[in-house]
Amino acid sequence: MSSAPHSLPPDLHGTAPAGSGTLLSTGQWNAFSQRLGRHPPGRWLGWRLRLLAAATLLACLGVFSLAYWLAQQPKIGASWRTLADGSVELYATDDALLQAAQGRKLAGLSTDEHAFVPVDALTLQRSARWIIDDTRSRDYLRQQQLLQRLLAEPSLHLHFSDGSLLEVTPKPRGFGGLGLLFWLLCALALVVWGVTLSVVLSRPGRRNAIYAVMTLGQAGNLVFIAIESTLELVWPPHLAGWDLHCRVAFDLAAAAAAVHATAMYPRRIPRAPLAIALAWSAAALLLALSLAGWLPGVWWWVQGLGALMGAASIAVLTWSHRLEPNPFALVLRRFGGIVVGTWVLLTVALATADGQPGIQQNISIIGSMIWYVFFASLLLLIPFLSKSQQVMREFSLLAAITTVATSLDLLFVAAFSLGQLTSVTLALFVSLGLYVGARQWLLDRLMGSSVVTTERMFEQLYKIAREVEARPERTGPLLVRLLRDLFEPLEIHVVDKLTAASRVLNNGSTLVVPIPNMVNPQPQAPSMGSIVIRFAHRGRKLFTSEDARLTDRIFEQLRRAVAFDKAVEQGRSEERARIAQDLHDDIGARLLTLMYKSPTPEMEDYVRHTLQDLKTLTRGLAAQHHHLADAAAEWKSDLAHRLDAAECELGWNTSFDRNVPIGVVQWSALTRVLRELANNAIAHSRATRVDVTITLQQERLELVVRDNGIGRNPAAWTHGLGLGGIRKRVKQLGGDVEWKEVAPHGIECRVLIQQFRPTD
Template structure:
């Protein structure tokens, strides 16, 4: 029962096989399944599909359906009618309740004995005549008597004049008149409208993708549309069916119910998971169904009502068992949703059958249950068939329909129970059932919503935090976009499987009847809306196979990725502005301060002053070069730091030992480069100025994410715990903390101080 496909425009064929990124190491798709699914990504668009003969045929079938309803209404409007409304008395007789014809006013409230024609032959009438359909009569004898009475009454009403005979001897001769369109009633038009909608959806599904499965769905939907039309005709009855239509109603509805039940089993046997050798298993189902239809039509089947009700219930249970098996083999959420609705439908069918059987012998109660209860069930089942093609379209629609189905099922079941078991009046039972079901609904609403929506949905704050982190990582490493987005989508939807495929798609969309969501990977190298995508992420079985993907999920992923694209573009714009500002500052420092220092150096009055200014120029050169550089790699920065320290320490006649061990060369951000430059420079100055060291050892290591810098001197410094942290030491602590690290000083033997900078999670801008 697949919905109309929602594939976008054709896309190029895949150039690489999918790579699994889900929880399980073994992919849930077999090779054949993946190839079929991969081909489905490139199907033609709905727009192109509906052009041509499909659209014309759909319009033609819709017009034929409308014309059929119109001609049926026209024919019913021409049928003869006696202007009276009847009701059932406590002793099972028919009483004139409301006289629309002035000639019947004197007989209002009297018990009808029968109708007679011009030949004077009386057709007896009792409470059985007010039953609207033989379909819900349990006893075979009563069913045959009902059909015989309806044939006689239909034949009698074809004459222009009939005689009504009442139990007190009153006889009234009346002329029949056409019912007219106004006499059909509002319920007739409502049920016919629903039947047209069900029929139209069936034709749309079948024509959108003609295949065996959609044909089975169309059979079910058309059968239920025909059932609704029969119920609509029943709603117009006062006392008698139009000639010959009562037989069509009984035998037709039996066949429609049995065919629908068999089609449900057929559909669940091939979808979502096909049973091995399904054709051989389904053959006896259809043979048994056809046999029941034939035997019932020929009146060769004793206790036919029980056979039909039991067969429909058993076939429904078989469908539920198949869906349970299917979900166990492959956790397709469509099977889980259909199983829930199937349990509701079968349970209410069984309860309705039990209620009708328990009310046997109480004609008034049984008629109310069979008329009202059966109509509610058929409307519910037709609505369920309408919902199936759109389960993956709207989560809100599915949620509200589920709640409506639950509350309606509870209310109907309680109403039938109160009427059949406690013999309550119709108004009393309906009122009590509504109050009880509403109370249960209010108490269990939140639990139901949690079950339908899932309780582990990511919060807005967490989603924003994830987007911010991913934007930063993607900006530095666009090649990791797929893996980062996979992690985000896994947290958002909790799927059983995520596949990254080299398949270009234009937008997110739901496929495979809501079990799969295909999401395009945005181009973060060029984060413009018009930029081509970088493959796709295929997500299967949301919330561990318990939920269907819907159109809202597709729109949500599109909005999330659009926000991510904007965040990356914004960060790039901000970084570009920062880079331009640093370039401007570096240029100004070089042109202005550098020129002035150079002038002062040439005008220096002593060699010491000249040497000091030369060192200052060297520091300025290092600073401006760092500000102007776009990228700083750790190995290049280490070489610059060594050169700077050699220059400083040589001027103070201090020896430098330099050791660097890096397992990888990573790029540094300006903040990292600036902080480490100033830390090294401050530590070297302290060793020269305060410790009066003659030797400085520097060791720098990077292993994985663990960065360590150790600076040791052989000076006179002692007891670092007692030092007062001024601007120098305080600046070192502040810069190391800014990098997410820790710093400590300790005294070493035989003399000197060792400073250790440790960053456990060194995050380079890679």
């Protein structure tokens, strides 16, 4: 079982991290940071598991004991219904003796020992809790006491309005006479009981105690409704009065607990103790006056206070969301609006049908049962709101269609006086039609639009993998940027606490994600801290376990991408080293032999220059890592050697804000660009001086090569292999190149790379 969502711990003293924002106070941050170091609770062992098993077994025994007791209660064996004039008609029976009286109106019951007790529409009312008038409620309870005495006799006389009399022998109803609805409602009550115990035992505290007050009260309501579903004319002994007082207590306690819970969670509002005290005092006072019989209009007071406290809870959640945009408050406010709205609708429908016994009876029986089942289901869902988006979406759709169907059913019965079967059928058809037509719109509203598409996600992962490989220390900021695009949170922080896997905290308002170790991208490598994300989609959505699994999968793919790139780069480095070694051992040795055997000094100089170029090339290929300053020194030496041979002067100037590492692709491309530009200045421009300037500011690299040769009008040049190769290599680095004529004479080539990053 999963526990209910947890709140932030009480404020402690300390300092919040820089940039933590204003939504999380200093004390809350320190307490919350301490919680990050805790591991999620494992499976239950010891006394909690044994206590849960014992309590569940005890509840099951209680239900079966109740069923056994009800099965022993006597019954007449007939179905009755209320007519429009308020009389009671024998509707259906399996008893051969009673079948002759089917369709007759029952006037009353008597026995040889007890006097005649009249029967009317009030007799078929299931619960005194839903009788509006106090006098009629008291009459109902007195009538039930008299009928219970009659049914306890061995024989019973049925008096019909036409003067006929039938004598029947009440028989035990047996387990088969309890009906399917009894077992379904008891099963739901057991589920509520089990979830409540698991929530309370998983993390005992005031918050879960409040949750238990609400859920256990609804479990009690479900048990009483289950008993009501077995009734014919008479309640089992002593239960009719208990039904009234217990259900009033359950409803008032649930209303006060709702105010208590929303005043404290998900965020404590100002003057919360005062609001809590007022809510519980009002509920206790109303219950005490009701039990003492000093409160006129008990039904109106209970319904009104329930609606008032429900509206107050919605207002408190709205206030809480303004103080802190927690999406859990929004979710509770939406469901709370449905609960309070249907409660008010049920109250209005029942009051409107007053004076119409049959209609009022249908509303009180069917409408109240649907409301209690829905409310109990909602309470069951609350601990699991942050577990699955699918569960929350489907329950939201179910809540919407149930609300519409119930509202239409009550409207058709109260306003148009339709029969029970007709109103239910028509309401279901209309609700299903609206559901089919609006399902996609509802899903779009619930799911929201995807902030990051799959294509964009893979693109960002690829970029992050390449940058993380070069600069592992930037893993945290890069992942923060990715998660900000993915979830649009109001707060996102990097903390030093280590977590094993992503997990959801604080009612689904917070997601804690471990930062993968990109220095050692192995699955078993320890994480490098955690990222704390709060209030997804600008505080409008809850984090769920699906979001936690999504982030784990994304980071796992990132880890694999980095590991794959490192493996590929290692293979490339080994291949380059092998090629460099082969060039040095084979081609280098042959060129050296050729240089010593050169017939002329000119040939010897040419071979010597070729050996120098080969040396530069093999050194660059063999090196696994280059830094810009080291590469610049090699370029200067190489160009100086080339220009000296042509009696051309070299001017060299570099300015780097930092000595960044560069990849082999960048080193090779820039080496060939510089060589080609120097060769052009010597061979075509006949320059006597070449000035080279290399500047790196932030990520902007600028390379300027200027000569004083005879070159003119570069726009009219034909781009052959040389100039075309320069353009191709600069484009490969993501930059631009341009040539222009300078005064008094000469050509300037400018290479500009806005985002100069390692590409290998």
